[in-house]
Amino acid sequence: MKPPPFEYHAPRDLDEALRILAGVRGKVLAGGQSLIPMLNMRLAAPAHLVDITRVASLDALERTREGVRVGAAVTHARAEREGGHPLLTRALRLVAHPVIRNRGTVVGSLVHADPAAELPAVLAVLGGSVRLARWDGARGQVRDVPAHEFFVGPMESAAGPDELAVSAFFPALDERTGHAFHEVARRHGDYALAGVCAVVTLGEDGGVAAARVACVGVGPAPVVADLTGAGAGDWALAAAALSRRVEPEDDIHATAAYRRHLVAVLAERALKEAAGLAERASKEAAGGA
């Protein structure tokens, strides 16, 4: 269980990293918390690894009114500590164990695109995006890919082999909005059997203006659903309808039927909690005005 040999590159700036990726058949090494297990188990054998943790410009976390932009070298632990986005912070506490989060990166979790991972669901439910860069021979070219196009399938993202994900953007929550993330895992810190992330926004009149969920562990990529009109305010009904729409599979950890059941239970919990928090936020907004 040792990694196969590879050539190691440790670029100091982004252009150098992009040039190396354009010139060799290799992979990006960020926190290594998913890639190194895969190398140790010989599930991957890239000839080159490009370690991006020494590229200072990627170690940036920017907070604006519009949202939070997380650079590719920012670890889970740092994003959790510095906060800036309540839903992201909450989801980070569900990702693995604190010790893994000391090295794992937010952007690495997105590119890795494990169907049971929490952070892709957060990006998807918020309608965020990932910024990709590649070397076109003369300079770095950048494109922003929205979440719904980024998660292509299990362990597959839209990032090409010569592309580097430089950052991810998590849009801020609207006013009068609540959020929640509930999941069930065999052990604390394990990948979830199923999980549901919910965001609910109330209108000025107190009615539901928007309700969105993203489910993990029950499809090849996060399953996003707009439940704004669903269940006519009855979250249990909306959650049950959602659970009939997902298409989970059997595996050694759980049956498809059990996962479907979990989606109904977790979606109801998440929607109720998010709606309750949205109500509280509305009252605070009204009180403060």
Added chain:
Amino acid sequence: MEHEITLVVNGAARRVRVPARRLLSDCLRHDLGLTGTHVGCEHGVCGCCTVLLDGEPVRSCLTFAVSVDGREITTVEGLAGPGGMSPVQRAFGECHALQCGFCTPGFLCTVTALLRDNPSPTEEEVVEGISGNLCRCTGYQNIVKAVHRAAELIAEEGR
């Protein structure tokens, strides 16, 4: 290709030549002879190989030695001070928090960082804090007790 790197291990600068694929766990054990760091699963699950990197606990089996060139590493061998075993180490002994001892180096490193960041953790915080470390002998009860006892010792000794 081999890489010449310098690691500051338990306060001493050590130069080593390693291939890029050398895991930090193997570098510590084989190249530097520090066999206190144990290796169980080599995929991040058991926590035996946990060491402190610039003070933060990390899995040495999920870290390449070349990636941490120039940085400071504390292993279980570096936890004791000039006056003897650290409070966390003494608490583990006192509370019978180890049997075979295979998991112990990882627990000691994890708990040392945990109590530095949170000197009086609740029961829940202790359980969450050690949830990434597996022990097949003790049943965890005495490990949890030892963490609380270590917190007491640190508070009493003011360090």
